[in-house]
Amino acid sequence: MTAASELIVRCRAGDAEAFRELVEPFRRELMVHCYRFLGSMHDAEDALQETLFDAWQGFGAFEARSSVRTRLYRVATNRCLKVLRSARRRPRTAAPGEDAAGFELPEPSAHGEVVWLEPYPDVLLEGLSDTAPGPEARYESRQAISLAFVTAVQLLPPRQRAVLILRDVLGYRADDVRLTMPPVPAEYLGCEAVARFHSAVFSQITRYRLVATRANGQPAFGVYLLDRRTPAWHGTGLMVLTLAADRITALTCFDSSHLSRFGLPRTLPFEH
Numbered sequence: 001m002t003a004a005s006e007l008i009v010r011c012r013a014g015d016a017e018a019f020r021e022l023v024e025p026f027r028r029e030l031m032v033h034c035y036r037f038l039g040s041m042h043d044a045e046d047a048l049q050e051t052l053f054d055a056w057q058g059f060g061a062f063e064a065r066s067s068v069r070t071r072l073y074r075v076a077t078n079r080c081l082k083v084l085r086s087a088r089r090r091p092r093t094a095a096p097g098e099d100a101a102g103f104e105l106p107e108p109s110a111h112g113e114v115v116w117l118e119p120y121p122d123v124l125l126e127g128l129s130d131t132a133p134g135p136e137a138r139y140e141s142r143q144a145i146s147l148a149f150v151t152a153v154q155l156l157p158p159r160q161r162a163v164l165i166l167r168d169v170l171g172y173r174a175d176d177v178r179l180t181m182p183p184v185p186a187e188y189l190g191c192e193a194v195a196r197f198h199s200a201v202f203s204q205i206t207r208y209r210l211v212a213t214r215a216n217g218q219p220a221f222g223v224y225l226l227d228r229r230t231p232a233w234h235g236t237g238l239m240v241l242t243l244a245a246d247r248i249t250a251l252t253c254f255d256s257s258h259l260s261r262f263g264l265p266r267t268l269p270f271e272h
Helices: 003-012 016-038 041-057 068-085 147-154 158-166 191-202 256-262
Strands: 178-181 184-189 208-215 218-227 232-244 247-255 267-269
Touching: 003 016, 016 041, 016 068, 016 147, 016 158, 041 068, 068 158, 147 158, 147 232, 147 247, 178 191, 184 191, 208 232, 218 256, 232 256, 247 256
Parallel strands: 178 247
Antiparallel strands: 178 184, 208 218, 218 232, 232 247, 232 267
């Protein structure tokens, strides 16, 4: 009997420790799977916990006709579909008049729909393998986790979203530059509109610092502004770039609440 088979037998007998040992190798990839569905780290974390609970509760009916991984992905997909259809999923939108870090911004090109979008730290993708067969094995693809792809997926109805992810459609590309700022429902589309946005912001900034990190398989930066009263650099947000060849095709700006997930401090000493 293989080690996995032995664990399955123990799980069927109600051994919770055996279940934890059995599913632990799949925990991180399941988290990515849930994130692709939901576009939010918080929602994905909740969905993962509920997935593992559902899988444990239903393990007595598992007949090993498919792999443990396949079963876990099936349970995770069903859990994410339930979340998408649930009335409790009410994404936060910015309050009227709320803008990016208090700046006065120009009129946006459009008002975005995916205001619940959150970045995904690349450090959580490290060590994940995509060599196993099947659509669920491609989660590590940079296009499959990119903000552009995840944003596009969020606009689909739940069932179509499941089909798209499980069929592993990876070829999404942005055609022009686009700037968004979840949860602010404003979008700036095209080079002229994005340039107008940055002109307005940087005309109000005297000094800033960027600290490099990575999110969603792309370069990202913690953004810090100088507070001369302290003096110190105060984190004001996280900016994620989407690249295609040698061009920036999208910029997604998040507020400073996400910095800690990336191991970035809320403030930097002035000497930094």
